[in-house]
Amino acid sequence: MWYEGLLAPTLLQLVLITLALTHVTIVAVTVYLHRFSAHRALELHPALQHFFRLWLWLTTGMGTREWTAIHRKHHATCETEDDPHSPQIKGLKKVFWQGAELYREGKDPETLAKYGKGCPDDWIERNVYRHSVLGVSVMMAINLLLFGAAGLTVWAVQMMWIPFWAAGFINGVGHYWGYRNFECPDAATNIVPWGILIGGEELHNNHHTYPNSAKLSQKPWEFDIGWMYIRIFEMLGLAKARSRGPVVARDPAKQTLDLDSAWALVNDRFRVMSRYAEDVVAPLVRQERERASETTRHMLRKAKRVLCREESLIDDREQQRLRAVLETSPTLRIAYEKRVALQAIWRRQGESMEARLEALKQWCAEAEASGIQSLKDFAAELRSYTIPRREAAAA
Numbered sequence: 001m002w003y004e005g006l007l008a009p010t011l012l013q014l015v016l017i018t019l020a021l022t023h024v025t026i027v028a029v030t031v032y033l034h035r036f037s038a039h040r041a042l043e044l045h046p047a048l049q050h051f052f053r054l055w056l057w058l059t060t061g062m063g064t065r066e067w068t069a070i071h072r073k074h075h076a077t078c079e080t081e082d083d084p085h086s087p088q089i090k091g092l093k094k095v096f097w098q099g100a101e102l103y104r105e106g107k108d109p110e111t112l113a114k115y116g117k118g119c120p121d122d123w124i125e126r127n128v129y130r131h132s133v134l135g136v137s138v139m140m141a142i143n144l145l146l147f148g149a150a151g152l153t154v155w156a157v158q159m160m161w162i163p164f165w166a167a168g169f170i171n172g173v174g175h176y177w178g179y180r181n182f183e184c185p186d187a188a189t190n191i192v193p194w195g196i197l198i199g200g201e202e203l204h205n206n207h208h209t210y211p212n213s214a215k216l217s218q219k220p221w222e223f224d225i226g227w228m229y230i231r232i233f234e235m236l237g238l239a240k241a242r243s244r245g246p247v248v249a250r251d252p253a254k255q256t257l258d259l260d261s262a263w264a265l266v267n268d269r270f271r272v273m274s275r276y277a278e279d280v281v282a283p284l285v286r287q288e289r290e291r292a293s294e295t296t297r298h299m300l301r302k303a304k305r306v307l308c309r310e311e312s313l314i315d316d317r318e319q320q321r322l323r324a325v326l327e328t329s330p331t332l333r334i335a336y337e338k339r340v341a342l343q344a345i346w347r348r349q350g351e352s353m354e355a356r357l358e359a360l361k362q363w364c365a366e367a368e369a370s371g372i373q374s375l376k377d378f379a380a381e382l383r384s385y386t387i388p389r390r391e392a393a394a395a
Contacts, residue, residue, distance in 0.1 A: 003148045004147075005149075007146050007147060014147065014154065022157065024055060024059075026166075026199040028055050029166055031239075032052035033062070035230070037118075045238040048233065048239070057128075060159075062103075069115040075208075079186045086187075087176045088187050095168065099163060099164075136159065140152070143158075166201065170201045175189065175204070178192070181274060182205060182209040182270040183270070183310040184208045184270065189204060190206060195223060195225055200216045203216040203222060212242075212243050213244055214241040214243060215245065246267040248265075248386070250385060251384050254383055255380075257364060260385075261357070262356050262360060276308075279378055280378050281304050281307050285300060289303075292328075305318075341363060345363065
């Protein structure tokens, strides 16, 4: 029958086909638009680039330059009034349900000029792919031809998939709810540790911490399906990852802080601070809770979170809890002050690495003189950081 289309799929087949088609779109967004175009975290073969451009034109109507410009602006202005889609500023409801509309700023000439450099500007981009309505109309015609009347449903799901999951869910929930491996300067979270449904973009805190990394998973238990596809493309000679995040080494026999240590620690500072939270703050909180009264023990229940939280993200309630924790425990106050002092070393923009090295030596000396064993152990651990020989030679 004509209304069944050329393929006349069953309902189950139609569901599977729709999931497969939308998954290709997700791969195009995360690998091509996000990791390749916006962040240049990998190289892609021209043929693969053009396939993704064509596919996105058909299934979303999105232009490479517009999407790239908005995303780069998001990173440059994250959680400020200029951020195109921060739920911390605009509210979760607005970003979740109107995320696609917020991307319209990508057509603004000033935004395009400032953040859209290095994107395709060939004949087909200027004369074909800029007609977004034409692209999605062609997709609708193809679906009707192949699947009959049910093709309209397939097309509708395709049109809603990216606006909901990427523009709404990731940009909204991914800056509002979830867990954080790293205390990066914005509110980005990892929604779940298994990035499958949205191509690995679920690992949003990891991405904001290391935006130029082609691999979004950072912990052994995390899975980034987008990285899996990149590895497959690499084996086929179609891609090459430029970065997987900071490359540092640990030498247990190394007992002296030197310039290699300073370079490695600055480059890997977010992981260093994550280890500080687990190796210094967490055991001290447990010790304080064990010997605290019932009232104080309840107050210390979330002490690790407020002691290690990025300062710009602490709300009034957490600020009150932080003050109470610091007043209750001199030990935790020292641990907190040393964490703030260590972060201040990372933030010394424009300062020479030699000056940072001296600051690190002073920090370690004070940590060892604190009388707190976990701080002394952590100071010794910092000395073991170095740059792998290959990286040192390149530097």
